[in-house]
Amino acid sequence: xxxxxxxxxxxxxxxxxxxxxxxxxxxxxxxxxxxxxxxxxxxxxxxxxxxxxxxxxxxxxxxxxxxxxxxxxxxxxxxxxxxxxxxxxxxxxxxxxxxxxxxxxxxxxxxxxxxxxxxxxxxxxxxxxxxxxxxxxxxxxxxxxxxxxxxxxxxxxxxxxxxxxxxxxxxxxxxxxxxxxxxxxxxxxx
Numbered sequence: 001x002x003x004x005x006x007x008x009x010x011x012x013x014x015x016x017x018x019x020x021x022x023x024x025x026x027x028x029x030x031x032x033x034x035x036x037x038x039x040x041x042x043x044x045x046x047x048x049x050x051x052x053x054x055x056x057x058x059x060x061x062x063x064x065x066x067x068x069x070x071x072x073x074x075x076x077x078x079x080x081x082x083x084x085x086x087x088x089x090x091x092x093x094x095x096x097x098x099x100x101x102x103x104x105x106x107x108x109x110x111x112x113x114x115x116x117x118x119x120x121x122x123x124x125x126x127x128x129x130x131x132x133x134x135x136x137x138x139x140x141x142x143x144x145x146x147x148x149x150x151x152x153x154x155x156x157x158x159x160x161x162x163x164x165x166x167x168x169x170x171x172x173x174x175x176x177x178x179x180x181x182x183x184x185x186x187x188x189x190x
Contacts, residue, residue, distance in 0.1 A: 001025060004135055006066060007034070008077070008086045009045035009052040016074060016086055017041045020067045020138060023054060023113070032097055032113040043109055050099040051083040052113075055091035058125045060134040062090065064174035067138040068181040082117040092124040130167035130175075133159040137178045144185040152182060 004022040011017070019042045023032040032054060036043040046052055057063060065071045076089035080096045087094045097113040137159045140152055156179065163175045 001027075003056070004063075004139075006055045006057055006063060006088065006091070007042055007052050008055070008088065009042055010049060010085060011041075011045045012048050016077070017045050018066050018071060018075070018088075020063050020142075021054070022139075029095060029118065030115050032095070032115070034099075034111040034113055035108045036111070038104065038107060038109055046099055046111060047102060047109075049084065051085055052097060052099075053080050053083070053085045053087055054095045054097060055088050056093040056095075056124065057088070057091050058131070059090055059170070060131045060138070061170040061174040062088075064134055064138045064141075064178055067142050068178065070177060070181075080117070081119075087119070089121070092122055093120050094118060128166050128171075130163045130165075130171040133162040134167075134171050134174045134178070137175060141178050141181050141185075144182055149186045156182065 001024065002022040003025045004020065007019055007021040009017050019040065021034060021036065021042065023034045025032055036046065062075060077086040078089060080087050083096045083098065085096060095115045096117040097115050099111050099113050101112045103110040137156060140147060140155060144152065159175065163171060167175065
């Protein structure tokens with residue numbers, strides 16, 4: 001099963017990277033398969049340090065901003081316990097992991113990871129329909145280079161209706177940021 005969340009990783013200089021990611025997880029949440037693109041900072045960091053933290057979150061504004069590179073401020077973190085990493089204070093749960101193997105034969109690398117420590121900060125609030133729509137829109141925004149503009153815009157019209165009917169202020173803000181981002185992404189390609 002793929003579980004969407006956020007991965008924090010550091011490079012060897014200690015610089016923090018925050019990125020949404022949907023690893024394949026086992027039911028016990030003891031192993032992950034991460035598939036970062038080789039062009040991403042997450043890939044570089046995990047390859048260098050071979051560790052990171054996966055977070056289960058319900059804060060879609062953070063997820064959307066991280067997806068499109070608009071995190072203006074680093075969210076509050078605290079040190080991971082078993083790896084050299086950072087835990088997001090706003091997460092519901094976190095899973096510290098170490099990379100056991102890396103297969104770079106495809107553009108999306110396959111990294112096998114084992115969880116070495118996990119913790120819980122708070123209950124998971126949940127995702128209403130607007131939060132699900134923002135999550136899907138954020139994933140699609142990271143793939144404008146792979147998805148035809150007409151297809152993505154049609155999906156975004158459907159998401160917009162859901163957000164309009166069920167969103168709170170954070171979901172509306174997140175969705176607006178994503179719409180602006182895809183409009184600029186496709187304008188560059190024109």
